[in-house]
Amino acid sequence: MKPRSRLPFYIGVFLLIAAGISLAVWRHVELGIPWLTGEQRPVWMIEARIDFDAANSAVQASLNVPEDPPGFRILMEQAASPGYGFSILDKSGNRTAEWTKRDVSGPQTLYFKAQFVPAETVSKNIPSREPSARNVFWEEPQATAVREVLAQASERSSTPESMTRELIRLMQPDARTQNTTLLVSEENYLDLLVDMLNHSGIPARTADGLKLEDARRRQSLKPFLQIYNGEQWLTFDPNTGEQGVPDSLLLWRQGSASLLDVVGGDNSEVSFSMLRQTVPALQLATMEVDSNGLGFLSFYALPIEEQSMFRMLLLLPLGALMVAFMRIVIGIRTSGTFMPVLIAVAFVQTTLVPGLIAFLSVVSIGLMMRGYLSSLNLLLVSRISALIILVIFITAGLSIFGYQMGFNTGMTVTFFPMVIIAWTIERMSILWEEEGAHEVIVQGAGSMFVAICAYLLMSAPLAGHLTFNFPELHFVILGLILLMGQYTGYKLSELKRFTPMKAYD
Amino acid sequence: MGWISPRTLNRLGMLNMNRRNVDYIARYNERSSYPLVDNKLKTKLAVAEYGVKTPRLLQVVRQQHEISGFREMAEDLGGFAIKPAKGSGGKGITVITGRDGDDYIKASGSRLAAGDLERHLTNILAGLYSLAGTPDVAIVESLVESEPTLARFSFQGVPDIRIVVFRGYPVMAMLRLATKASDGKANLHQGAVGVGLDIGTGRSLNAVQFNRPIVLHPDTGHALENIDIDAWDEMLEMAARCYEATGLGYMGVDLVVDAKEGPLLLELNARPGLAIQMANGRGLLPRLRTIERLKRPHFTPRDRANYAMEVFAAL
Numbered sequence A: 001m002k003p004r005s006r007l008p009f010y011i012g013v014f015l016l017i018a019a020g021i022s023l024a025v026w027r028h029v030e031l032g033i034p035w036l037t038g039e040q041r042p043v044w045m046i047e048a049r050i051d052f053d054a055a056n057s058a059v060q061a062s063l064n065v066p067e068d069p070p071g072f073r074i075l076m077e078q079a080a081s082p083g084y085g086f087s088i089l090d091k092s093g094n095r096t097a098e099w100t101k102r103d104v105s106g107p108q109t110l111y112f113k114a115q116f117v118p119a120e121t122v123s124k125n126i127p128s129r130e131p132s133a134r135n136v137f138w139e140e141p142q143a144t145a146v147r148e149v150l151a152q153a154s155e156r157s158s159t160p161e162s163m164t165r166e167l168i169r170l171m172q173p174d175a176r177t178q179n180t181t182l183l184v185s186e187e188n189y190l191d192l193l194v195d196m197l198n199h200s201g202i203p204a205r206t207a208d209g210l211k212l213e214d215a216r217r218r219q220s221l222k223p224f225l226q227i228y229n230g231e232q233w234l235t236f237d238p239n240t241g242e243q244g245v246p247d248s249l250l251l252w253r254q255g256s257a258s259l260l261d262v263v264g265g266d267n268s269e270v271s272f273s274m275l276r277q278t279v280p281a282l283q284l285a286t287m288e289v290d291s292n293g294l295g296f297l298s299f300y301a302l303p304i305e306e307q308s309m310f311r312m313l314l315l316l317p318l319g320a321l322m323v324a325f326m327r328i329v330i331g332i333r334t335s336g337t338f339m340p341v342l343i344a345v346a347f348v349q350t351t352l353v354p355g356l357i358a359f360l361s362v363v364s365i366g367l368m369m370r371g372y373l374s375s376l377n378l379l380l381v382s383r384i385s386a387l388i389i390l391v392i393f394i395t396a397g398l399s400i401f402g403y404q405m406g407f408n409t410g411m412t413v414t415f416f417p418m419v420i421i422a423w424t425i426e427r428m429s430i431l432w433e434e435e436g437a438h439e440v441i442v443q444g445a446g447s448m449f450v451a452i453c454a455y456l457l458m459s460a461p462l463a464g465h466l467t468f469n470f471p472e473l474h475f476v477i478l479g480l481i482l483l484m485g486q487y488t489g490y491k492l493s494e495l496k497r498f499t500p501m502k503a504y505d
Numbered sequence B: 001m002g003w004i005s006p007r008t009l010n011r012l013g014m015l016n017m018n019r020r021n022v023d024y025i026a027r028y029n030e031r032s033s034y035p036l037v038d039n040k041l042k043t044k045l046a047v048a049e050y051g052v053k054t055p056r057l058l059q060v061v062r063q064q065h066e067i068s069g070f071r072e073m074a075e076d077l078g079g080f081a082i083k084p085a086k087g088s089g090g091k092g093i094t095v096i097t098g099r100d101g102d103d104y105i106k107a108s109g110s111r112l113a114a115g116d117l118e119r120h121l122t123n124i125l126a127g128l129y130s131l132a133g134t135p136d137v138a139i140v141e142s143l144v145e146s147e148p149t150l151a152r153f154s155f156q157g158v159p160d161i162r163i164v165v166f167r168g169y170p171v172m173a174m175l176r177l178a179t180k181a182s183d184g185k186a187n188l189h190q191g192a193v194g195v196g197l198d199i200g201t202g203r204s205l206n207a208v209q210f211n212r213p214i215v216l217h218p219d220t221g222h223a224l225e226n227i228d229i230d231a232w233d234e235m236l237e238m239a240a241r242c243y244e245a246t247g248l249g250y251m252g253v254d255l256v257v258d259a260k261e262g263p264l265l266l267e268l269n270a271r272p273g274l275a276i277q278m279a280n281g282r283g284l285l286p287r288l289r290t291i292e293r294l295k296r297p298h299f300t301p302r303d304r305a306n307y308a309m310e311v312f313a314a315l
Helices: A007-031 A142-155 A160-171 A178-184 A191-200 A281-291 A293-297 A304-312 A317-331 A338-352 A352-377 A380-404 A407-415 A418-435 A437-459 A463-470 A473-483 A494-495 A499-504 B006-012 B016-028 B031-038 B040-048 B064-075 B115-126 B233-247 B275-280 B285-291 B301-311
Strands: A042-062 A072-078 A087-092 A094-118 A206-209 A217-221 A223-229 A233-236 A247-253 A260-264 A265-280 B057-061 B080-084 B093-099 B101-105 B138-142 B158-164 B168-179 B193-197 B204-209 B212-214 B250-258 B262-269
Touching: A007 A473, A042 A247, A042 A281, A087 A418, A094 A265, A142 A160, A142 A191, A142 B057, A160 A233, A160 A247, A178 A352, A191 A206, A191 A223, A206 A233, A217 B040, A217 B057, A260 A265, A265 A281, A281 A463, A281 A473, A281 B301, A293 B101, A304 A338, A304 A463, A317 A338, A317 A437, A317 A463, A317 A473, A317 A494, A317 B275, A338 A352, A338 A407, A338 A418, A338 A437, A352 A380, A352 A437, A380 A418, A380 B057, A418 A437, A437 A463, A463 A473, A473 B275, A494 A499, A494 B006, A499 B006, A499 B275, B006 B016, B031 B040, B031 B262, B040 B057, B040 B212, B040 B262, B057 B064, B064 B115, B064 B138, B093 B115, B115 B138, B138 B275, B158 B285, B168 B233, B168 B275, B193 B275, B204 B275, B233 B262, B233 B301, B285 B301
Parallel strands: none
Antiparallel strands: A042 A094, A042 A260, A042 A265, A072 A094, A087 A094, A206 A223, A206 A247, A217 A265, A223 A233, B057 B138, B080 B093, B080 B138, B093 B101, B158 B168, B158 B250, B168 B193, B193 B204, B204 B212, B250 B262
């Protein structure tokens, strides 16, 4: 008989484990499900407040709201404004929040709240239609000044980006020449910059950004310059020439739409308050599951009742893994192969110490009663059946007794599987009669030890978190158990057992 | 007591539990052959066709109502043994050596009322001693009268000889002697003494009790180093024959030597223990691998026994 090749088996196990791990990593990356429990993610809660005086007529207020701010993702948005009709409109690429009401008078306040999560996703700052530079008409003497400044900047630059940087540098107060002083005044700086860039053939526009600082109120938007370099829109700080969007900056408005329009009111202004919140990363992930194609692989979509059932069920493989390890590699003897797992499951529901006390007392009372049963010389089946009923009486008795005494530990006894306990008692008592108390203690202690180890593993918060949120990790457990089934090495206990063989070495 | 390193165990060729289960039992034992060895009645019938003698079968009790017939049959018997057909590890075996009025005398000298025996039979039928708790049958066999030269080494109980047979080749053997600690049973884990036997000659090598080497029997005080088994090649051939009868590639064959009938097969075991290696002071692996490497296995039990006696005496 030629031994079958084990290679396909090992390849299969390797694939199983690799699939489990890579699926988990993929879901971690894609859905953001955290590896650890209690991981927190920062979330920015930003509130835009619009104030205006209504002029006793119908009012329509529209606020430009961000759609895909670079570096952030919108988690949730909502508006608070009593008596107003509210909707979010998408007008040719610009998202606008619109409040409407008939017959309003007096000062009005409207709120718009949104939660933003920092995200590493590359922002899609690529316009659907190629923007083109608009024509600007300059009057003399500005025209000459503009031409000269642009010529100067263009001489020292090679790309639209460097052109922009140079231009900003030339316009700074400390670098100003006669030409620039002629052009720049306090109010028109940014618009001038945009006009000049457009004039030089680079599409440019303004954007509004919000500097994120925790617990700030009444903040206003800071203007930024954006140019189109032929591929995408790039953001510049108009005062320093620094390129790119800083981490702490949220671009609220991009594009050409105006920030706030109020029809039927005046003195309108918008201000922002912000708050840095932390949200459990897991909650964040579950909130986003629906929107992601990978969501079907998780349990979050199930009803809560089923979810809690699976939470328990998915822990069982860990217990099985522990039993396999203890028996195959360590060599601990237990009474009944998977009895320890079932006891451990009961412990998970009762917590360890009350569960242990309850279990030991049920088994020892049962063993005493079993002593009487064996003197009755019943047939096996009816003896076990009688024992099951006795075990139920014992647990009921303990529960009532415990309740009267004011412990609710008595109640937890009911989590133990009665039939398993009855069989355990039967097996232990036969073992006692045939092999003596020593063997009962060895196997009983072994079972308890494995049950406690399995309990500790199964009740670890991380274990519950990983098994439930990354069910694919069970492939890894399966692979490990399969590998252990092929383990032909010495058990730890055998290294002790075979010690006398030293004499023959 | 310390620890032994896995490397030393490897060097000694010690077979361990996991390797036995994966590489030998699972690979060489057909699942379908198991009922044959797990049921003593089936074993008896199967090996009888291959000329392997077993203790004489007196009665089989299959149904509860047959128990009354048992008493009639037992009337004119001196000694007998009651065994559960599916029992393992000697569980549920009751040996009756004689009568005293209505009572039966056990091997240990204690008395049993007829009612006790009937209850014992009821328990057997209900499956109390069977491997999976399934209903069982009780078999009543004639008593083995242990051969006196061997019997004096044992404290009560009949000494038996365990031979591990791999693909029909007897590879290792030991003599098992009951002790006070083992309660007249020949199970090593209950405290019986295991005496390793040289497969070439049937002479004792060394002895262990509870996995520790000993020189004298703890109860009888006999030295264990000069035991010599008679009719050794006959026993090896018998053991080798069980391979044909059962088809099990890896098994333990338990034999006893009856004073009148000579070697008899007591039972077969599809999962023989590992303690035999400690009794022999040698690991099983080198011998098992020698057999696995054989290009042309021997066909007759006689040839296989001879081959084993020749080759394994040295290993």
